[in-house]
Amino acid sequence: MCDQQRRVDRREYLTLAGGAGVATTIGLAGCLEDAENGDDEGGNGDGGQTIVPGTAPGFEPFEMNVDGELVGFDIDLLEAVVAETDYELGDWQELEFDGLMPALENENIDVIAAAMTINEERQETIAFSEPYYSADQSVLVQSGGDVEAGELEDLEGLEVGAQSGTTGEGIIEDELGDDVSYTSYDNYVLAVQELERGTLDAIVIDEPVAESFADDREVEIAFTFETGEEYGFGVRQDDGDLQEALSEGIAAVEESSQYDEITREWFGE
Template sequence: MLKRKGKMMLAVLVAMLMLLTACSQPAPAPAAATEPAEAPAETPAETPAEAAGGKIGDVQAAGKIVLGTSADYPPYEFIVEVDGNLEVVGFDIEIAREIANDLGVELEIRDMDFDGLLAALVAGNIDFIVAGMVPTEVRKESVDFSVPYYRAEQRFLVRAADAAELSTIEALAGKRIGAQISTVQETIATEQIPDAGELRFLSRINDLVMDLKSDRIDGIVLVGPVAASYAKADAQLAVSDISFGQEDGVAIAIAKGNDDLTEAINATLERLMADDLITQFIAEATALADEQQVE
């Protein structure tokens, strides 16, 4: 009996030992939950600027390109009255419109003093300059230029009564010479008329013309088409026989680093020159300047 009880006790102890051993084993790790893969983040749609890139992208995003010019330079750029409103016109303006059209944007025109144009371009207040500007080495230090699109002769505007007398550069000795400030004409007046009695440089050609007509100066150094335009518009004025030679050619100024815009402008200019449209623009602007000029 005792032996049987002993066997029973031993069986109970073995069972308890097996139970304790099982409880001491670490529980198996639960199976990892399977999560759905994250959907890739949506890529935002590109803006027109990002799509095109560079300066052209900025211009297209704005929907306009801002032109800087000095509208006192017929037939390049000047002001006329159309249906009671003053508008900036000229063959430079038509070229600028072609550039805007090729870029698919509107043209905004800002008229300012010529000597303030480069500073406005460098500051980013305008996108390009079309203003009968010659790309001198000094100007190239601060801005880039397109290919030249027009060349003209440098002439001398005088009072009609003085045209016969002031027909040679030597005759300008001791005379009062005017020119627009910060222009090639200013350089010509300074370097090619060494015996001038007085040099007067102003921002606006209209002001120089007023000085000429009121006998405060004796003549103005001007590019040929501009001198001819003022003379045709006013019988008191005439273009002297004096010639200071042909300019290197006018071009469009673009801020440095905007190579894409420079290339696009060059492409437009090459197209216009190949189709002889610039010649047509000049003829139309000259005829318009002859009809109406706002001083």
């Protein structure tokens, strides 16, 4: 199993991320390889299969790349979950969010850990573990700016952004459509930077991520609306054994003190 990632607080992440954006790993490793030579280190010690995890940094505090090091809630949680199974965790692969499902289908990665919402459209292509986190959607605006919004209709006629492939993008397309000028971003760090500069009027983003940005950047939450979405770890539809193992691992971590500890570390809850 890979070494435990170094934990970095939110402010350090945002300072280091700056205008550089998020590095993307191009080379992808092979997946679901049997542990060589019966190595019993990591996992539960029975030399289980190695699974390659994929994520999309830039979604603080769930997954972030800080000075070349991957950290965040999803990173710590998946490592804790896999430690409860017979699997071993391989090297993390970093991609853009909308590249995760294709990478999973192509067997370049074996599990998605990227605050991915479980929905019917995605379930037509991939399978999910049991949920591990619930969230709603928020609208971010520039602190002290001119935009005053209390509901989605108030965004009509404005420049609105979201991360490509996310629930926020889907809401903009489905609920607002041509009533707004929409810009898609590879990650939310870039979108928030544009919001701070005033070249973007609003962002639709998951509530816990919005709260993190509002704590550390010159942006604020205009309003939050209920979506009832839940995050799950994504796996291939034919990988029922891994799906079941991850779900059982989530249950084990939640029943122990580990889930609360990881939550406090990244959300202060």
